[in-house]
Amino acid sequence: MFPTVWDTKTQQFHAGQDWKHLANFKEDFSVTTNALGTPKGALAAAHEALNHCHHYPPADQEPARTSLARFLWPATPSSSVPEGHARLLIGNGASELIDLITRTAPPGCRWRSGPWDAQYKEYERAAVNIGCELLPPDSTTPADLLCLVNPCNPTGDYMSLDRVQAWISAHAADNATVMVDESMQPWLGRDFRADSLTSAAAFAADLYARRGIRLYVIHSWTKLWSCTGLRLGSVVCPTAEACQQLKRYQVPWSVNGMALAFLDHVARDTAYLEETWRVTAEWRASLVDRLEQLNQRMGGAEWQVWGRAFLSWVWLDVGSEALADAMVDAARAAGTPIRSGRPGYERPTFIRVAVRAPDQVDVLIQAWSGLSAHAQLSS
Numbered sequence: 001m002f003p004t005v006w007d008t009k010t011q012q013f014h015a016g017q018d019w020k021h022l023a024n025f026k027e028d029f030s031v032t033t034n035a036l037g038t039p040k041g042a043l044a045a046a047h048e049a050l051n052h053c054h055h056y057p058p059a060d061q062e063p064a065r066t067s068l069a070r071f072l073w074p075a076t077p078s079s080s081v082p083e084g085h086a087r088l089l090i091g092n093g094a095s096e097l098i099d100l101i102t103r104t105a106p107p108g109c110r111w112r113s114g115p116w117d118a119q120y121k122e123y124e125r126a127a128v129n130i131g132c133e134l135l136p137p138d139s140t141t142p143a144d145l146l147c148l149v150n151p152c153n154p155t156g157d158y159m160s161l162d163r164v165q166a167w168i169s170a171h172a173a174d175n176a177t178v179m180v181d182e183s184m185q186p187w188l189g190r191d192f193r194a195d196s197l198t199s200a201a202a203f204a205a206d207l208y209a210r211r212g213i214r215l216y217v218i219h220s221w222t223k224l225w226s227c228t229g230l231r232l233g234s235v236v237c238p239t240a241e242a243c244q245q246l247k248r249y250q251v252p253w254s255v256n257g258m259a260l261a262f263l264d265h266v267a268r269d270t271a272y273l274e275e276t277w278r279v280t281a282e283w284r285a286s287l288v289d290r291l292e293q294l295n296q297r298m299g300g301a302e303w304q305v306w307g308r309a310f311l312s313w314v315w316l317d318v319g320s321e322a323l324a325d326a327m328v329d330a331a332r333a334a335g336t337p338i339r340s341g342r343p344g345y346e347r348p349t350f351i352r353v354a355v356r357a358p359d360q361v362d363v364l365i366q367a368w369s370g371l372s373a374h375a376q377l378s379s
């Protein structure tokens with residue numbers, strides 16, 4: 001029996017836990033981290049910071065916070081502080097910030113996700129913990145706590161900036177708290193900032209002034225910069241005061257010295273980002289081809305590939321629970337775990353496969369070579 005790492009009665013299931021238990025581990029396809037692996041310069045900076053682990057990390061998160069602000073708003077002249085700096089807070093992963101912001105919402109508030117078929121679950125978990133009423137994703141009732149993951153993990157759906165703005169305006173109640181998670185958006189390409197709510201300060205200010213709506217833009221940096229174990233996330237708050245309110249709740253030094261050193265370095269690593277944009281879409285297209293060929297060889301019903309072409313994963317409906325389970329088991333047995341759509345997302349015919357280099361994909365595809373449409377037919 002494979003070890004269960006999560007206390008599933010109490011904790012929200014997430015992927016990325018199998019690798020440590022696989023003697024033949026080769027590659028983790030279960031998490032949506034960057035296929036390029038951890039940026040080397042930033043990793044060296046984190047290693048170096050370990051030498052200072054007998055000191056407390058800086059309480060103002062500097063200079064990493066300014067470096068991240070320059071990354072988010074690069075047009076700022078180097079002699080001045082970026083406009084959004086006072087509204088930016090770094091967290092111990094985005095998960096810390098999602099929880100923190102949710103705690104600022106009143107108990108009993110009406111919560112809803114984006115309009116997608118499934119959405120990253122931490123927002124819901126945090127809302128349940130404070131006693132929110134959960135509205136369905138197609139609800140027309142305005143929500144007091146509105147949480148949109150865009151691009152959506154796991155479905156890969158994406159709304160452009162003007163659609164997001166219209167969607168928020170239509171679905172947020174007056175005085176609502178709105179979180180928009182743009183963790184996967186930097187993969188869009190060189191111009192990703194133009195499609196980001198971080199560039200729409202006037203929209204956020206207007207929402208707040210006219211309707212009292214507080215818009216928080218969340219980033220998990222653990223995927224783009226492949227540092228899930230280090231823990232790094234950030235939030236751009238609607239106002240400097242809202243940021244101070246979060247700071248009041250945040251545990252001091254929640255972001256450790258190694259993570260801050262990593263961030264300070266990686267925020268200037270433009271070569272890594274250029275390479276990310278160059279290879280991800282190409283490797284994803286190749287992964288999709290390989291999956292389609294595999295499907296044809298197996299001779300079953302056609303699979304449905306979900307998600308935008310720029311993203312770091314594929315959300316795949318294989319149309320059969322038994323086949324999806326068999327693929328999850330075979331991938332794990334080969335040392336190349338994938339994410340089942342069953343736990344948490346409750347989409348048991350789906351699997352999520354991370355984009356990886358073609359030679360790593362070879363190993364995964366080989367793991368499935370012994371499967372046939374039998375499993376499909378028996379479900």
Ligand SMILES: Cc1ncc(COP(=O)(O)O)c(C=O)c1O
Pocket residue numbers: 092093094095096120149153181183184219220221222228231232233
């Ligand atoms: C969309 C999204 N947001 C936030 C997170 C949380 O990330 P972390 O706490 O590792 O920064 C994840 C992790 O998978 C995610 O996919």
